[in-house]
Amino acid sequence: MRRAMAEAEVGDEQLRADPTVNRLCRRVAELLGTESAMFLPTGTICNQIALRVHCEPGDEVILEETAHNRHFETGAPAALLGVSLYPVAGRAGVFTAPQLEQAVRVPDHHFPRSRVVLLEQTANLAGGTVWPIETLEEVCTAAQRLGLRRHLDGARLFNAVVASGVAADSYCRNFDSVWIDFSKGLGAPVGAALAGSTEFVERAWRFKHQFGAAMRQAGIIAAGALYALEHNIDRLTEDHENAAQLAAGLAAIEGLEVEPPATNMVFFRTVAHAPLSAYELADRLHERGVAVSRMPDGRLRAVTHLDVSHADIGRALRAVQECMS
């Protein structure tokens, strides 16, 4: 990947004259089945730009209550867009068409205007769970009938693809805007891509400039993303196997409560009478070279990815065992 980046042919991305970025955008559009795509530095800005295109101030976005956009993007929809969020309580990050129908406001000048439904594939905080294609289609069909724009946060779309066997373009075809992250499990150092119709992407270009995300020789980082799409999708199954193995090992350690993983994330916590709190466990693991993230609700999250080998899982489990005893 580093070699591909070093050798990348580059141009001025702002002028849409970077050949590597252009190649990446064509590849993303092809994979996701959209007319067009745009390269951006992060997933967070993909969400904001898409919502900026779809909404005007005072509009409301309907999403699942655990959505990344609601918890981990520093209130950006409010801060940058004047947009409010309407959380729906799903199950494992997934909600249904009837729940969407209930969340939509009747048109009345007292209310915010329901404008967008945002789905997250996979649902991060809910456990890396996969939206079943049938449920996703039902929600999207209802959204279209209700006059809502449909936006897919596909930070880990390809984890859903390899876990379910459903192709990426099948997940995406029901959406007005979709994006994927190259810097999560796909293992590129930087970048995300936002995709949709030609008209959507043209409108998004204005906000890419406005938010300061129109770049120069971005081909250097786009080359890493292209390499990731070529080499790092199929191997995501290894991450899922490692996550399953990690979860099984953690579940066998006394004092831990483990959620069965759906893809590449394992959420766990320490039980009430355990010798350590979850956050103390995270500190001790850190000292032993094992990184886990602390969730605001007291859970810990372990993520498997291409820098974590099968042997590392064994090492991590031994470290947890040591700390807990």
Ligand SMILES: *Cc1c(COP(=O)(O)O)cnc(C)c1O
């Ligand atoms: C990581 C993540 C984002 C934000 O992506 P960045 O590239 O870190 O800005 C958005 N949504 C979900 C579900 C994520 O996991």
